[in-house]
Amino acid sequence: MSLNVALAMPLHTARAVFSSRSLEPLEPALNLLSREPIQDFHSPEGQDLLRETDILITGWGCPMIDDAVLDAAPRLRYVLHAAGSVKHHIGDACWERGVMVSSAADANAIPVAEYTVAMIVLANKRVLQIARALHTTRSDVLPEQLFPDMGNYRKRVGIIGASKIGRHVIRLLAGYELDVAVADPYLSPDEAAILGVELLSLDELMATSDVVSLHAPSLPSTKNLIDAGQIARMRPGATFINTARGELVDQDALLARVERGDLYAVLDVTTPWVLPAESRFYTHPNVLLTPHVAGSLGNELERMASSAVAEALRISRGETLQFQVRAEDLAFTA
CATH class of the missing domain: 3.40.50.720 (NAD(P)-binding Rossmann-like Domain)
Structure with a gap:
């Protein structure tokens, strides 16, 4: 049975980072619940998607994933961030409950x-x-x-x-x-x-x-x-x-x-x-x-989307994450 994938980030982030072609490789190995991202974890739509989500792909501006969010997402085991730092949205509860986290920092x-x-x-x-x-x-x-x-x-x-x-x-x-x-x-x-x-x-x-x-x-x-x-x-x-x-x-x-x-x-x-x-x-x-142009912009954003999608496909094949982030890493990284 395919694992379910959902996106979580502001709509403008999703549109900037994820083109339709960047999400296509997810299927048929995985089931993308919606191409529209969850923007509010506590909305009825967000709660419905969280309930079925095994893998959450996040982006810049994703809301904090805390105890309340994890309570609403009983199947969630992976958070794959299609950007760099995870410090702004991965709460302590994620580490405490053993949720595995990945980042596209290498791509950025x-x-x-x-x-x-x-x-x-x-x-x-x-x-x-x-x-x-x-x-x-x-x-x-x-x-x-x-x-x-x-x-x-x-x-x-x-x-x-x-x-x-x-x-x-x-x-x-x-x-x-x-x-x-x-x-x-x-x-x-x-x-x-x-x-x-x-x-x-x-x-x-x-x-x-x-x-x-x-x-x-x-x-x-x-x-x-x-x-x-x-x-x-x-x-x-x-x-x-x-x-x-x-x-x-x-x-x-x-x-x-x-x-x-x-x-x-x-x-x-x-x-x-x-x-x-x-x-x-x-x-x-x-x-x-220069106005912070060194990081991923324009078509470079697609590289980060591809990194997160590739991580999801590794999960579908039973492989380990290539770019896993661990709680102890946060003391030494951005």
């Missing part, structure tokens, strides 16, 4: 890593600064006179955090002739050797890297991880890239260093999420701001 890591590598290459090549000079002068620009150290050959790239994204950045950088270093208190020397990177303290990484890219999780222990002291350590002309979370960085200290004129910043995330209109990050020529 791919575009973030691709964005990061693109920015690293552009930063070392001084493309953004040279392009700005060309737009400003509207005349002949001699790049090597402006930046005699430009180029990617044997530059040091410092990765903060051997997270899913950090590790994928490392894999993508393997094809470049770069010196890649990592700072992560949980990464062993043996693991660093397998990754092909040099393991450094955060202080040394900040002081010796041409580009520093932040990939640590947002936890109470990592707030202001990159503080004024770390920012001061960065070498003149270096570039700081943040695709993680704004609260990991002392933004006032970063802005002050940028305004000295000897540091560049590529910021896809800030605190607050949207900076106030008067923020000088908008106007400083050494800053590239």
Whole structure:
């Protein structure tokens, strides 16, 4: 007998992430109860679907799955999240009752890593600064006179955090002739050797890297991880890239260093999420701001849908989850 699958997320999330073709592989191995997602677990429609659901596929904005929801879903054994972090909707009751949880964080890591590598290459090549000079002068620009150290050959790239994204950045950088270093208190020397990177303290990484890219999780222990002291350590002309979370960085200290004129910043995330209109990050020529575009957007969302669907099909075949999340993981992940 086929297991029953339901979706749970806001309607706009379902329409953005799940195309009709992305759900087609579920059948005939599994029974999709409805293509319309559950938006309110406590509505009559939501209660009816929960009663029959074995596998719940969730997305951004899914309501909290707590004791009351699980009481209404006696058959529920799996929650497969078609996005990254599960902290916002997986309640303690899920772990306590043995519900198995999976996440598409690995799928979401791919575009973030691709964005990061693109920015690293552009930063070392001084493309953004040279392009700005060309737009400003509207005349002949001699790049090597402006930046005699430009180029990617044997530059040091410092990765903060051997997270899913950090590790994928490392894999993508393997094809470049770069010196890649990592700072992560949980990464062993043996693991660093397998990754092909040099393991450094955060202080040394900040002081010796041409580009520093932040990939640590947002936890109470990592707030202001990159503080004024770390920012001061960065070498003149270096570039700081943040695709993680704004609260990991002392933004006032970063802005002050940028305004000295000897540091560049590529910021896809800030605190607050949207900076106030008067923020000088908008106007400083050494800053590239993007509105959280590194993560999955557009057709990249379908990759996360495919990840969740593939997990559901593994369940139908009696296989283990490939991207299982465990309660103990939450202390170290976003």
